[in-house]
Amino acid sequence: MRLNYLLLRNFRIYVDCEIEFPNKGNLIVGGNAQGKTSLLEAIYFLSTAKSHRTYPDVELIRHNENWFYLKGMIAPVCDATTRTQPTGTHSNLIHESPLSNSAVQSSYIEGCQASADISNCYSTSSKPESQDLDSLNMTLEVSNESNGKKRFKLNGDLQRKLSEWIGQFNVVFFSPESLTLVKGAPSERRRFIDILISQLSPAYLNHLQNYQFALKQRNELLKQIRANQARSDLLEAWDSLLIDDGVSIIQTRSKMLRQLSTYAQIKHSELTGGSETLVVEYQPPEALEGIDSISQSEAVDEYLKALSCSRSQDILRGTTSVGPHRDDLKLTLETGRGEYLQRQDAKSFCSQGQQRTIALALKLGELELIRGITDKAPVVLLDDVISELDEMRSAYLFDMLQRLNSQTFITSTRREVWTESLEDSCILTIKNGQVIRQHA
Amino acid sequence: MLHYPEPLARLINELQKLPTIGPKTAQRLAFYMTKLPDEETTKLARAISDVKSHLSHCTVCGNITDRNPCYICTDAERDRQVICVIEEPDDLLAIERTKEYRGLYHTLMGVLSPLDGVGPKDIKIDALLKRIQNEDIREVIVATNYTTQGQATALYLKNLLEDLGISITRIAYGIPAGGDLEYIDEVTLARALEGRREI
Numbered sequence: 001m002r003l004n005y006l007l008l009r010n011f012r013i014y015v016d017c018e019i020e021f022p023n024k025g026n027l028i029v030g031g032n033a034q035g036k037t038s039l040l041e042a043i044y045f046l047s048t049a050k051s052h053r054t055y056p057d058v059e060l061i062r063h064n065e066n067w068f069y070l071k072g073m074i075a076p077v078c079d080a081t082t083r084t085q086p087t088g089t090h091s092n093l094i095h096e097s098p099l100s101n102s103a104v105q106s107s108y109i110e111g112c113q114a115s116a117d118i119s120n121c122y123s124t125s126s127k128p129e130s131q132d133l134d135s136l137n138m139t140l141e142v143s144n145e146s147n148g149k150k151r152f153k154l155n156g157d158l159q160r161k162l163s164e165w166i167g168q169f170n171v172v173f174f175s176p177e178s179l180t181l182v183k184g185a186p187s188e189r190r191r192f193i194d195i196l197i198s199q200l201s202p203a204y205l206n207h208l209q210n211y212q213f214a215l216k217q218r219n220e221l222l223k224q225i226r227a228n229q230a231r232s233d234l235l236e237a238w239d240s241l242l243i244d245d246g247v248s249i250i251q252t253r254s255k256m257l258r259q260l261s262t263y264a265q266i267k268h269s270e271l272t273g274g275s276e277t278l279v280v281e282y283q284p285p286e287a288l289e290g291i292d293s294i295s296q297s298e299a300v301d302e303y304l305k306a307l308s309c310s311r312s313q314d315i316l317r318g319t320t321s322v323g324p325h326r327d328d329l330k331l332t333l334e335t336g337r338g339e340y341l342q343r344q345d346a347k348s349f350c351s352q353g354q355q356r357t358i359a360l361a362l363k364l365g366e367l368e369l370i371r372g373i374t375d376k377a378p379v380v381l382l383d384d385v386i387s388e389l390d391e392m393r394s395a396y397l398f399d400m401l402q403r404l405n406s407q408t409f410i411t412s413t414r415r416e417v418w419t420e421s422l423e424d425s426c427i428l429t430i431k432n433g434q435v436i437r438q439h440a
Numbered sequence: 441m442l443h444y445p446e447p448l449a450r451l452i453n454e455l456q457k458l459p460t461i462g463p464k465t466a467q468r469l470a471f472y473m474t475k476l477p478d479e480e481t482t483k484l485a486r487a488i489s490d491v492k493s494h495l496s497h498c499t500v501c502g503n504i505t506d507r508n509p510c511y512i513c514t515d516a517e518r519d520r521q522v523i524c525v526i527e528e529p530d531d532l533l534a535i536e537r538t539k540e541y542r543g544l545y546h547t548l549m550g551v552l553s554p555l556d557g558v559g560p561k562d563i564k565i566d567a568l569l570k571r572i573q574n575e576d577i578r579e580v581i582v583a584t585n586y587t588t589q590g591q592a593t594a595l596y597l598k599n600l601l602e603d604l605g606i607s608i609t610r611i612a613y614g615i616p617a618g619g620d621l622e623y624i625d626e627v628t629l630a631r632a633l634e635g636r637r638e639i
Contacts, residue, residue: 161625202626213588221554230559237552237595241588 001170001376002407003043005073010062012038013433021407025425028411035433036411040173040381043409046072046140047171047379048195049150049162057144066146074169075137076376077405140169163206167199170370174363175383181362182346182355186328193329196366197256200373204252211245214238215320223318232315242323243303247296249324250284254292256369257282257329263372264365270400271357271393277334278361279343285326331358356388364400377406386412448474497529500571502547502564504529512545519543521578525568525597527551527585535583543581546571551589552596560596568597572604579607586613 003021008014013035028036041060044052051060061068141153152159159165180188198205218238224230261280268278284291287306291299306322314320331346333354344350346358370378380401386394401408402423415427429437444452448470455466473481497503498510505511512518512532522543526532532545550563560566571577582597584590594610601608614632615624624632 163625203630206627210588214592217554217588217592224554224559230554233599234552234560234596236599237592238554240595241592 001379002075002077003046003072003169003379004075005071006039006042006046007069007071008039008042009069010065011042011068011070012060012062014038014042015062015433017434019428019435019438023424023426024405024407025401025423026407026409027415027425027427028409028430029413029415029427030411030430031413034430036430037175037383038433039430040175040383040409040411042070043072043379043381044171044173046070046142047166047169048199049142049152049166052173052175052381053177054191057150058146058148061144061146067143069141069143071139071141072169073137073139138168140165163198163202166205167202167374170199170374170376170378171381172363172367172370172378173381173383174360174385175381176388178359178363179356181359182331182350186326189329190325190327192362192366193253193257193260196260196369197252199370200256201252204249207245207248207252211242211249211324214241214245215323215325218242219319222315222320225315226318232311235311239304239307242320243300243307246323247291247299247303250288250292250299250327251296253324253327254282259372260362260365260369263368264361267364267368267400268358268361271361271396275335276354278346278358279330279332279334280362280365281330281332283328283330284324285322287322333358353390357393360389360393360397364397367404367406371404377404380406380408382408382410384411384413386410497547497549501545502529502549502567503532503545517542521576522581523568523571523577523579524581524583526583527590527593531583531585543579548584548593551584551587551593553589553592563593565597565600569600572601572606577606579609581609581611583611 002024006019006021008017008019010016013033019039028039030036041051041053044050045060050057138155139153142150144150152162152165154165154168181192194208198208218235221230221234221238225232225235257280264280265278268276282292287310288303291302294302303322307320310321314322333344333346333350335342335344346355350358367378367380370376382397385397389397427437427439428435443449451470451473452463452466455461455469456463458466461469473484476484494506495504496506496508498505498508498513500509500513503510503512519542523546524535524541524543525546525548526535527548527550529547532547535541535545546564546568548563548565548568550558552558552560552563568580572580580597580601582594584593598608598610612635614628614635615621621629
């Protein structure tokens with residue numbers, strides 16, 4: 001995927017800024033608080049309809065304004081066609097992925113509780129260019145008003161359903177905040193996998209939205225039962241609904257995480273020179289342990305059992321304690337072999353440096369997974385990573401991006417960093433929400 | 441600021457409260473009415489007020505009717521052993537338009553939704569139970585909407601009625617007639633595959 005053009009209006013520090021990105025590598029340089037991260041955030045928003053940070057969308061609107069507007073033009077460069085790029089490194093050099101390359105078009109979102117109220121309009125319009133891929137080019141537009149109204153247009157058409165345009169334009173964002181993937185609460189990891197899977201499986205987002213709505217209803221009912229305002233036999237109906245979507249969510253998460261685990265493990269071993277092995281595991285709540293490895297009908301029975309076991313406790317607490325909304329991602333580092341094998345939990349027992357490497361491996365795994373399934377290399381956004389990674393790791397990262405032929409946006413406060421790490425690249429100097437210089 | 445004469449402002453304000461009518465449409469309708477001959481506006485006003493005074497809900501099935509019980513409940517030609525359970529009276533019209541269904545109806549006047557404070561006592565479930573006990577009912581077709589609440593209501597009815605020795609069915613879900621697979625959303629298509637049947 002290639003983002004060729006971006007327009008930002010009233011987005012954070014940006015008033016009205018139009019930028020073209022003819023190059024594969026885009027090095028964004030500027031002082032603190034000049035709009036570097038906001039530029040990446042805008043690109044991320046075009047892809048996912050949310051900020052990479054957990055801000056309310058209203059905070060993205062420029063101070064004293066009541067709306068923002070973003071527009072991007074995207075060329076879906078397939079791996080096979082990347083050779084036509086002027087400096088194209090052969091993408092064929094990439095190691096064969098162990099996974100299937102089914103070209104699935106996809107869609108996602110995690111904070112779907114809110115999404116029912118979002119009428120998003122992204123617009124994609126084809127760009128008049130004489131290329132074979134011309135008809136595949138698209139324009140995404142998004143506007144957001146301070147009253148919370150989001151509109152999305154894809155090729156000029158208003159999109160009513162989030163699931164219809166999410167997944168059109170895939171990005172992978174690595175920033176200092178990515179460390180929360182390892183260190184943060186389980187909700188951070190759920191957010192990560194939900195955003196990832198929703199881009200790759202349209203049905204997943206739908207199950208997730210239904211599940212979250214049914215969960216809200218059930219929790220409300222639990223409170224009413226606790227207050228003797230409702231009878232507990234009503235729960236059965238909501239239980240069946242939860243299980244219906246819940247089992248699909250569990251099975252999709254488990255399947256996708258197995259793939260992610262394979263990729264992340266490879267990346268991690270390359271990053272660390274093979275001294276440690278990263279194991280990524282799907283971890284459902286205790287009562288549903290092992291539910292991802294049994295058949296659908298058995299899973300339904302197990303789930304039902306778990307829900308009835310926790311019923312009285314759920315009523316007491318007024319909240320549902322069992323289900324995929326309590327899932328986690330278990331990250332473990334293995335060192336040594338055979339009887340000397342040691343396993344340590346990444347969250348509690350790893351050093352800051354190890355955790356950072358794990359976060360990067362997960363993000364690179366995400367990149368490979370998206371690429372494997374959509375057949376297109378996602379756009380990579382790297383926010384201030386040079387300060388985060390040592391020389392060896394950043395060299396590896398740049399080398400990998402080079403091989404993948406991913407369009408990359410990297411921010412830094414200093415120019416010297418950029419040496420000649422990336423081919424076909426240019427430097428954009430940003431000052432106070434304006435691109436003041438752009439040169440190769 | 442624009443000022444309408446008071447009676448006009450009042451009419452626009454009232455029209456705006458109607459579904460699908462926004463300020464622009466309300467203004468257009470109101471201005472149109474100022475141009476109508478007197479007898480036309482009187483007819484319109486009377487029609488609106490008659491809707492409330494002459495119509496009521498059928499005490500048996502909940503259908504909107506001008507006589508009680510309604511024409512469906514009193515129709516001797518209909519299959520009196522089958523009840524189709526629907527959410528709202530307008531769903532009845534949708535099913536009637538098919539001209540395929542010859543049984544009776546039962547309107548719940550809502551769906552279960554704890555978030556909106558709606559429980560079984562707030563919709564006409566007891567009345568349905570009473571009908572099943574007092575009349576000779578063979579089958580209940582649950583035709584609530586395929587929304588989360590509609591599904592929950594259907595599941596609740598199933599649990600409630602399954603021991604009564606009657607058949608409980610749910611309307612099918614899937615591809616619309618004349619539907620082109622290419623244009624059908626993934627979720628509907630996936631459900632349609634799940635619910636496939638032998639031909």
